[in-house]
Amino acid sequence: MASTNRIIELSSLIAKKTGIVNDFLVSNKLPTPSLDADALWSIPIPEDATEVKEAREAVIDACSELKALMTGPKELVRFKWTAYVSVKAILRFKLDKSFPVGEHTSFQAMSKFSGLNVMNVRRIVRHAIINHRFFREDVPGIITHSALTAVLAGDELMRNSLIVELDEFWPAGVKMTDAMEKWPNSEESNETGFALANNSNKSMYDIFAEDSDRADRFGMYFSKPNESADGLLDNYPWTSNRTMVDVGGSHGSVAISIAGKFPNMKCIVQDLPDTVSEGASRLPASLQDRVTFMSHDFFTEQPVTADVYYFRSIFHNWADKYCIKILQNLVPAMKSGARVIIHERILPNIESLSTADARRAINMDIGMLQLLNAQQREMHEWPELFRRADPRFKYLGARQPAGAIRWIIEAEWQG
The missing domain is CATH 3.40.50.150 (Vaccinia Virus protein VP39)
Structure with missing residues (x-):
């Protein structure tokens, strides 16, 4: 049985480790993390600041565990079956690009931009605000960007990654158990959730080879021009x-x-x-x-x-x-x-x-x-x-x- 003091241990750990991260931010004259549209997209912790990096990871892990404990198993086990539908709709209809970062818009303007009716725009945007912190509605009916939609509007690699994950990978996950049941213990790349999601008997790579637009998006997903050699240069003779x-x-x-x-x-x-x-x-x-x-x-x-x-x-x-x-x-x-x-x-x-x-x-x-x-x-x-x-x-x-x-x-x- 878990210790009765675990939630106190976690809250103390969060306070201690958050202090380490905050001291780093203050000493380097960096802003406090925020989800406002003009916020830093990530905390610029250098590779050699190992204590700060470890503290940040510890806060994230502890917050996840504390949230689970405070939620409780009966509520935690519930499946969020509407979770990402609004995000997928925002990307598909380019609502994140319907107005510039730093300005505001309305449901009516987003409707005109996307072709969706006002009611559907409103319900999609509000679902995304509540569940994913996409956009903000600080004044009723007035929509501004949050940090997340500012990232999507300004970073095509990040936007493309989310599209690939929702359009290609997510449907494959939904069909994975069906594939495992149809082809028990298969090692074949064309007997997968991805194949079933595409109504195909071909592998993912063969399916992409037949659709240049999907193939380009998939290739862009792995395009990381600034990715390092991940320790290889200095750790091999x-x-x-x-x-x-x-x-x-x-x-x-x-x-x-x-x-x-x-x-x-x-x-x-x-x-x-x-x-x-x-x-x-x-x-x-x-x-x-x-x-x-x-x-x-x-x-x-x-x-x-x-x-x-x-x-x-x-x-x-x-x-x-x-x-x-x-x-x-x-x-x-x-x-x-x-x-x-x-x-x-x-x-x-x-x-x-x-x-x-x-x-x-x-x-x-x-x-x-x-x-x-x-x-x-x-x-x-x-x-x-x-x-x-x-x-x-x-x-x-x-x-x-x-x-x-x-x-x-x-x-x-x-x-």
Whole structure:
């Protein structure tokens, strides 16, 4: 039974850790967090301010637990079946773009802009205000932006992400259990909630390949131009290697970062024909002698012999049977001592299940199930995956650089 003092413990923790964050804000002359339209979009905590980052995460986790305890199990178990319908409507009818940030509008003006009648605009907007803090109605009938709709109106990447999650991923989640019942324990990427939601017998990638608009939105969803190499550059001995193949490397951001920092490295980026063509067109002239692009399907035999074969967020898109095939297709090209690096999340152990990072990893794991019959993996599953592919792979372990999301999972070829 939970301690009778748990709610007091949590409230004290929230006060203490909030104080740490507030001291940081005050000392750096930053505004107090707000959901007003002109608020900062995120709290600018630098990477090296570990105490402040940990305090912020602790407040978020404690607030979530305290809210659950104060709500109680009977109310907590209720399903919010209208939760995101208003958000989806706002995006579909572009209500967030119906007036500029910093100005105000009316239900009538939003109706004229969208083509929806006034009654439906009013009920959608008020549902979004109450449930999601989208917009504000401080004066009856007068609508202004909140911080959330200001973000949507001003950040196309964020807006697109929400559209993809609601239009593509959410319907797949609704159909996931139906797919599991229809195709028990399937590892096939076309026997999923996504396939059922699309009335199709094709995989998500094949479905997108037939619709350029959906494919472009999906590609934009993963477009993060400022994303770092997530600890890879400073936590792997690149100076002791000469060649690296970035398998499924998209436009080559990781390879470009490695080649830019380590003059000894030559990198080959492999992906689908259109993707590598686009990547090659973006390649800085200074790296054209050390970064090259090659069309290659990783379900076919690897043609390049190299020191390192690198996979970033590839294996979590595939069930075990297909990951084994990917590894086996490396074998004909591998020399003794060559390394395989798999760079992605590892599911948390039971001691860390309550953290925000653990929730993100577990949510991603279910997301992979509903979309592709794929999975995130636990620590103990990685050596077994290499062993099943070929016992000549020697598993070297996994490590997570400080502050990184992904783990560096490594094996050596001893054939």
